Amino acid sequence: MYDHETRERALALLRQGVTNRVVAERLDVPRGTIGWWRHVDRKQRGETFERPHDCPRCAERPYDHKAYAYLLGLYLGDGHIISKPKQHHLSIFCADDWPGLIRETEKAMRNVMAMPCVKRRQKKGCVEVKSFTQHWTCMFPQHGRGKKHERPIILAPWQQRIVDDHPWEFLRGLIHSDGCRITNWTTRMVGGERKRYEYPRYFFSNKSDDIRRLCSDTLTKVGVEWTVLARGSDPFNISVARKASVALMDRHIGPKY
Template sequence: MEQHDLSIREEALVLLRRGVTNRAVADRLNVPRGTVGWWRHEDRKKRGEKFEHPTDCPKCTGRGFDREAYSYLLGLYLGDGHIISKPKQHHLSIFCTDTWPGLINAAESAMRHVMSLPSVRRRQRQGCVEVKSYTQHWTCMFPQHGPGKKHERKIVLEPWQREIVDAHPWAFIRGLIHSDGCRNMNWTTRLVSGERKRYEYPRYWFTNVSDDIRQLYTDTLDKVGVEWKHCTRAGKPYNISVAKRASVALMDAHVGPKY
């Protein structure tokens, strides 16, 4: 490491203790950022100061946040999301199929609208993109996080989460559909004047193994006036169907197909 005059180091420490960033100090004094970071680390250790990453976590700071974006992100998390929370690794991941670039953008946007400070990155995987936001504070925002798979543990919303979902039910439904649901075309046949004709109609599907998550979905559908029914496939009652014309029209107006 290049040796620097003691006076430069002392000047750097004065600026750092005032809250000036490493980058700004490095640029001002023409010193490598790595050197400034080391000086800051040694100064903190000498003074017994424990470093804590800055956070804009709404639960920890009490600040306001985009509640509609959170309702959508909650739906995504309950469907295709998970949180890694280890001593040196913390992030929220949402998995999005490659064929839905709009969904990928929406997931990233929701993360940034709920907490803007954590870095957000995309990681290409086979057939999908993992959208990741790095901070341990996602466990504050999603207290449903825990060991094991979601369908193997109880999933219950906290009162403050319930208030948000009640205020923004369509955002929550949209997040669930975007993660574990779809809009497709079904067909059947009918006799018309003695002739059998093919009839197509749109349907929304939602599939999730967790009884609790399916219940959250259907309870929210009830609140917005959408009719639904359980559909058992291969003996598994994991599917929720919305096929009534008026209900599909409501879903089209507020959710729509993935894109």
């Protein structure tokens, strides 16, 4: 359908690094046709195609460690990676009630790797924030078969250094995913009259012993006092209720929004 001259003009632009979309628009040729011409040309010239990426681990480039610490907390709490033959996609699940959390999740993904596509997928009561690239497993070596609480979760040395440098961002990610800030209440007799008292507290709940240990160890490092509350016979909950510790958490984390 297209003459030899149009095809050669397209290939000349492609070899200069112009994208398929720009070439298609410039020559008024469907993008699929341009992509096929590029594929055939590469094959004829014996050129091996490597999909462009901006993976910090593979490209050894600097990246936003603060954003990564937050994203790591989100991933360990309510995230997972699904592996497919040509890509992996990272998913973080955020409740509809917290639009600020959804925006923060998208921002963190883009600040760690800007090139991968980031999308939202609406589900019942929540939004799945997804990012697509082969390289998310490079950034989260904890990925593996099965549920996170059924396998060991150990931070790599480079991850632990980032958490040590940005402990509050890591804790913020954990609390924003699998935690909450609530207001408890109790009653006391004062002067013969029963009065109601309210007080805030933080919870982090996770079935993984390793993930809870990462949370509690980091809380200790930043000076937060915590306790373990069992759900039945299972110690799934980490609680922060001491007034000074709650105030410290409020200063650095605060409620979801």
